[in-house]
Amino acid sequence: MSKPREPEPAKLFLSAIYRDAAAANRLLDLLAERLGPIEYSTRELPFEATGYYGAEMGGPLFRRFFVFRELVNQDRLAEIKLFTNALEQGAAVEDKRVVNLDPGLLAMNNLVLATGKAVAHRPYLGSGIYADLTLIFESGSFRGLPWSYGDYASPEMIAFLNRIREGYKQDLREWRQARERV
Numbered sequence: 289m290s291k292p293r294e295p296e297p298a299k300l301f302l303s304a305i306y307r308d309a310a311a312a313n314r315l316l317d318l319l320a321e322r323l324g325p326i327e328y329s330t331r332e333l334p335f336e337a338t339g340y341y342g343a344e345m346g347g348p349l350f351r352r353f354f355v356f357r358e359l360v361n362q363d364r365l366a367e368i369k370l371f372t373n374a375l376e377q378g379a380a381v382e383d384k385r386v387v388n389l390d391p392g393l394l395a396m397n398n399l400v401l402a403t404g405k406a407v408a409h410r411p412y413l414g415s416g417i418y419a420d421l422t423l424i425f426e427s428g429s430f431r432g433l434p435w436s437y438g439d440y441a442s443p444e445m446i447a448f449l450n451r452i453r454e455g456y457k458q459d460l461r462e463w464r465q466a467r468e469r470v
Contacts, residue, residue, distance in 0.1 A: 297359035297425060297463060299395035299456045300368065304350045305335050305388040312387045315375045316354065318388075322371065324358035337439040344384050353445075355394070355452050359459055365393055366417035369402035392422065394452055396460075399423040399430060399440070409435050423449065 300323060306312035318342065320326055335341075335351040360368070372389035375458065379386055392401035401420040403410065410418035422440050423430040430449050432441025437446060 295362050295395070296460055298362050298395040299452060299459070300358070300360045301392045301399065301452070302354045302355040302356070302372070303351060303388075303390040303392075304347055304354065305341055305390075306344070306386065307346050307349055308386055309350070312352070315379055315389065318375055319372070321355075323356050323360070323368070325356070326354050327357040327455075328354065330448065331333050336455040337437065341385075341388055345386060345388070355446070359456075359463055360393070361398055362393055362395065365391070365400065365402050365419065366373050366413040366415050369404070369417045370415055373404070392420075394449065394456060396453070396456070397425050399449060407435075409433075425453065 304312050304316065316326065318343070332350045332352055335349040348378045368391045372391050376385050376387055376389055390401055390403070394398055399422050401422050402414055403420050404411070404420050406412070406418055410420050413419050421433065422436050423432055423446075425431075430446050430453070432446075
């Protein structure tokens, strides 16, 4: 019989897709107020991976990825997604989003995104939110799965996430040491 135990905390990861950088920055400030400071971010990149958001948000669209400093309990992913959804709705203009925020968790073995869209490989978390197993860590690197978004499985993104994972390993060591002191 296995004995249930809480997983170690994960690194909170966020993708922001937007047309208006000022609107995205306002939401990121609200995220940082609630979730703690942002530790890493990418430069602004053109977002051309899909036309999915263009009808609602217009264009051209841009994307940045953010990683938060504080580790979070993995069972908070649905709560965080609900918060980002509320921020998106609060910033919407005429019922159309101007920013798309997609949170996820980077752990030692995988990268999981939160979504409201149900498909076969997405287990239900609760409150209308599903977990999307996007990447797994295997043989020394993250790698994509048959359903992974192409931009997440790109060599550049994999390299970025592998670097984030190295820092996360140190964060976990510090977290474990702090727990031992208690």
